Amino acid sequence: MSMIEIRNLVKRYKDTIALDHLNLDIEEGEIFGLLGPNGSGKTTVINCLLALLKFDKGSIRIFGEEIQPDSYEIKRQIGIVMQNVAVFNELTVYENVDYFCGLYVPDRKKRKQLVEEAITFTGLEGYEKKRPKKLSGGLLRRLNIACGIAHRPRLVILDEPTVAVDPQSRNKILEGICQMNRQGSTIIYTSHYMEEVEQICSRIAILDKGRCLALGTKDELKRMIKTGEKVRLEGICLTPVQLESIRRMPQVYSVVYENETLTLRFEGNGSHLIGLLHYMEEEHLTCGSCVSELPTLNDVFLEITGKELRD
Numbered sequence: 001m002s003m004i005e006i007r008n009l010v011k012r013y014k015d016t017i018a019l020d021h022l023n024l025d026i027e028e029g030e031i032f033g034l035l036g037p038n039g040s041g042k043t044t045v046i047n048c049l050l051a052l053l054k055f056d057k058g059s060i061r062i063f064g065e066e067i068q069p070d071s072y073e074i075k076r077q078i079g080i081v082m083q084n085v086a087v088f089n090e091l092t093v094y095e096n097v098d099y100f101c102g103l104y105v106p107d108r109k110k111r112k113q114l115v116e117e118a119i120t121f122t123g124l125e126g127y128e129k130k131r132p133k134k135l136s137g138g139l140l141r142r143l144n145i146a147c148g149i150a151h152r153p154r155l156v157i158l159d160e161p162t163v164a165v166d167p168q169s170r171n172k173i174l175e176g177i178c179q180m181n182r183q184g185s186t187i188i189y190t191s192h193y194m195e196e197v198e199q200i201c202s203r204i205a206i207l208d209k210g211r212c213l214a215l216g217t218k219d220e221l222k223r224m225i226k227t228g229e230k231v232r233l234e235g236i237c238l239t240p241v242q243l244e245s246i247r248r249m250p251q252v253y254s255v256v257y258e259n260e261t262l263t264l265r266f267e268g269n270g271s272h273l274i275g276l277l278h279y280m281e282e283e284h285l286t287c288g289s290c291v292s293e294l295p296t297l298n299d300v301f302l303e304i305t306g307k308e309l310r311d
Contacts, residue, residue, distance in 0.1 A: 003028040003155065003186055004049070009058035011044055011210070018044045019055065020210035031177065031187040033201030037305060041210040042190050046157055050080065062155070076104050079153030083160040085144045087132050094119065094128040097146045104151035118150035121179070123172050138169025145173065149180065156180060157188045162196065174200055198297040208305045222295050225303040226253070228266040229295070231273055235288025236262050242283055249275065
């Protein structure tokens with residue numbers, strides 16, 4: 001049985017269908033990535049999971065039980081960190097984490113230990129007495145995460161937790177997410193940063209218009225698309241005959257040659273660069289530079305949705 005089972009989920013806003021018979025399974029122990037352009041249904045899914053939105057059709061089961069607005073025992077095992085920072089400016093860092101942890105853990109002695117662990121976990125040692133207004137953007141994001149995970153939830157939902165933070169804080173947050181996962185938390189992760197999703201997520205769902213267009217590991221997703229290796233050669237002089245020979249090479253589906261720069265796109269998996277270099281050697285061709293790039297998650301997203309992922 002999956003930790004989360006979403007079946008035929010439908011949510012309408014008047015004439016707009018936000019979720020269109022969505023089906024998803026999220027397994028315990030995963031870092032599950034949710035990708036999609038703005039308006040794809042990601043936030044609606046999260047709000048339905050938390051029973052903050054009433055959906056029109058379908059079902060959601062978490063930990064084997066159907067989620068309801070009053071499913072408090074289920075909700076005690078969930079931590080949520082939304083994109084918009086939600087802390088109290090009147091309270092210190094320690095007081096903020098203690099307050100949110102106290103919503104789940106009434107025992108003061110146990111709570112004190114959990115709060116201190118959350119502060120250490122998010123790298124906020126030394127800032128306990130600071131108020132949020134005195135923190136940098138990256139530290140504020142870390143505080144937001146500490147407040148959401150201090151009670152050691154079984155399931156953690158992170159909605160774009162690294163927006164507008166510095167690289168050091170971003171790395172600290174990503175390391176923390178992986179550590180939480182190793183310690184037993186299942187993670188649902190949304191982001192507009194493809195490299196983050198590719199780096200940490202075990203499986204990824206691509207949503208658009210309320211439907212799941214693709215689901216799998218990053219490698220499985222890459223095998224679903226036509227786009228393969230991209231090769232760019234700069235400072236290469238080609239005759240029309242040579243250019244036509246290159247066009248006819250196996251699995252070449254796109255050739256652009258401008259200003260002595262050749263850009264090739266190949267279909268399928270693996271590298272085709274060696275075959276191209278053999279041809280160049282046979283034709284006594286040289287180039288100034290050569291770059292080979294395998295498909296990225298961004299290529300998958302663009303081909304599947306036809307859209308760019310933007311904030």
